[in-house]
Amino acid sequence: MTATQDQLNVDFVRSHFPAIVNNPEYIFSENAGGSQVLASVVSRLSSYLLESNVQMAAYPLAHTAAAKVERGTYAAAFLVGADSKDEVLLGQSATQIAENMARMIERTLEKRREGEPGETWNEGDEIIVSQSDHETNIGAWARLAARNKLTLKVWPVTPLPSSQGGSDSNPYAVGLDPAVLSTLLTPRTRLVAFTGCSNVLGTFTPIREITSLVASKTGGKALVAVDCVAFAPHRPMRPKEWGVDMAIFSLYKTYGPHIGIGYVAPRARDQWFGKLNHFFLHDAQGAGTYPYTPSSQQYELIYSITAVADYLVSLADANKREEDWTQVYTSPQHRQLLDAAFAKIARHEEELQRILVDFLVSQHPRGVRIVGSESHRAEIRAPTVAFVVVDKEGKPQPLSKRVHQALVEDNKLGAQQGHMYAYRLVEKLGLDIQDGVVRVSFVHYNTTGEVEQFCAALGKVLDRLV
Numbered sequence: 001m002t003a004t005q006d007q008l009n010v011d012f013v014r015s016h017f018p019a020i021v022n023n024p025e026y027i028f029s030e031n032a033g034g035s036q037v038l039a040s041v042v043s044r045l046s047s048y049l050l051e052s053n054v055q056m057a058a059y060p061l062a063h064t065a066a067a068k069v070e071r072g073t074y075a076a077a078f079l080v081g082a083d084s085k086d087e088v089l090l091g092q093s094a095t096q097i098a099e100n101m102a103r104m105i106e107r108t109l110e111k112r113r114e115g116e117p118g119e120t121w122n123e124g125d126e127i128i129v130s131q132s133d134h135e136t137n138i139g140a141w142a143r144l145a146a147r148n149k150l151t152l153k154v155w156p157v158t159p160l161p162s163s164q165g166g167s168d169s170n171p172y173a174v175g176l177d178p179a180v181l182s183t184l185l186t187p188r189t190r191l192v193a194f195t196g197c198s199n200v201l202g203t204f205t206p207i208r209e210i211t212s213l214v215a216s217k218t219g220g221k222a223l224v225a226v227d228c229v230a231f232a233p234h235r236p237m238r239p240k241e242w243g244v245d246m247a248i249f250s251l252y253k254t255y256g257p258h259i260g261i262g263y264v265a266p267r268a269r270d271q272w273f274g275k276l277n278h279f280f281l282h283d284a285q286g287a288g289t290y291p292y293t294p295s296s297q298q299y300e301l302i303y304s305i306t307a308v309a310d311y312l313v314s315l316a317d318a319n320k321r322e323e324d325w326t327q328v329y330t331s332p333q334h335r336q337l338l339d340a341a342f343a344k345i346a347r348h349e350e351e352l353q354r355i356l357v358d359f360l361v362s363q364h365p366r367g368v369r370i371v372g373s374e375s376h377r378a379e380i381r382a383p384t385v386a387f388v389v390v391d392k393e394g395k396p397q398p399l400s401k402r403v404h405q406a407l408v409e410d411n412k413l414g415a416q417q418g419h420m421y422a423y424r425l426v427e428k429l430g431l432d433i434q435d436g437v438v439r440v441s442f443v444h445y446n447t448t449g450e451v452e453q454f455c456a457a458l459g460k461v462l463d464r465l466v
Contacts (some may be wrong), residue, residue, distance in 0.1 A: 030414030031411035089262035107274025137227035165373030196231035201372030
């Protein structure tokens with residue numbers, strides 16, 4: 001590859017997002033809460049609703065609709081690196097899919113306690129959740145544990161080493177350490193749930209290392225569930241390669257509409273998932289994962305997934321246009337293109353986060369502390385960066401709400417403030433739960449100029465408030 005081919009064409013990227021084209025003066029810098037939507041996504045949503053909005057049935061227009069839904073399902077399989085569309089779960093949101101997964105496991109446990117053959121979980125068996133997660137990947141499993149008298153363990157965040165962006169002067173530079181998880185794992189551990197990238201800390205988790213550790217310490221008996229909502233906008237999902245059993249993400253944070261996508265490994269689905277849909281659909285031939293969903297599907301949203309897959313591949317090869325994902329979803333060439341696209345994204349985002357992280361670290365004398373790693377390296381973090389302000393004694397000041405308010409009211413930009421549904425993490429850090437942190441989150445369609453403008457705006461706010 002030449003240097004030009006190796007770099008992300010940001011102008012090409014931005015041209016795909018109408019909100020950016022139509023609001024060039026606005027900085028979309030709250031992308032961890034929800035990304036902007038591709039024009040092609042809107043086009044396919046419209047085309048489905050205007051041209052083929054019928055129920056699945058045995059007549060020509062219904063066949064057209066079914067073919068569109070099929071292409072969208074295969075596009076989802078491509079995005080999660082699945083070998084079959086039967087490894088894909090689609091739902092209202094990642095939160096809903098996580099809850100569905102917990103309920104399906106519980107159905108299987110209930111049947112086995114009633115005499116159905118197969119492994120079961122007993123009172124006192126363990127579920128481990130991570131302290132850095134969004135509540136999506138904690139609450140579903142905590143409720144499952146409570147209903148079934150299982151022991152819930154928490155994998156706590158701990159200070160990062162300096163090699164990963166830790167700092168003696170920053171008690172909020174924390175993350176997940178696999179060595180700490182190792183001390184929690186026992187032969188009675190039945191499920192481990194953790195994040196691929198924290199939506200507050202912004203740091204990536206070594207997923208493959210953790211799944212290997214879990215398998216080794218539990219004799220392969222524990223399931224692994226990974227929340228990839230904050231991961232998927234920045235890196236390619238490869239749950240099969242990671243060895244995880246379940247993975248979830250939200251397409252509305254990955255340039256698409258409000259729909260959740262889940263991956264389930266065949267062994268987890270076949271051994272542990274009781275079916276949720278109407279009883280007469282449980283053994284339907286060719287139904288795929290439909291029996292594992294509690295309702296009908298969002299047809300137009302599923303079809304629009306094709307646009308997200310097409311777009312990401314086009315970042316590596318601009319000649320790629322509309323693909324038939326039913327034919328190429330397992331294509332090595334297309335998976336290589338997806339990897340190449342995300343490699344470009346990572347390089348570009350590293351420059352964005354270098355500017356932002358370096359600025360925030362430079363504000364140490366004013367009491368600014370990054371919550372998470374102080375490294376800008378792409379292998380360590382995404383450009384999702386949170387911070388707080390401390391006093392001269394190092395105690396947190398309840399300034400996040402005021403800083404956020406001044407930022408968004410005085411400037412044309414986005415940011416967020418609060419706990420971002422990582423309630424347990426913010427509580428653990430000793431922060432006021434309502435004040436929380438200030439979070440800014442960039443993605444690949446942002447420019448270095450926008451990050452510099454954001455830093456300048458934040459500097460002026462800090463001049464006034466700190």
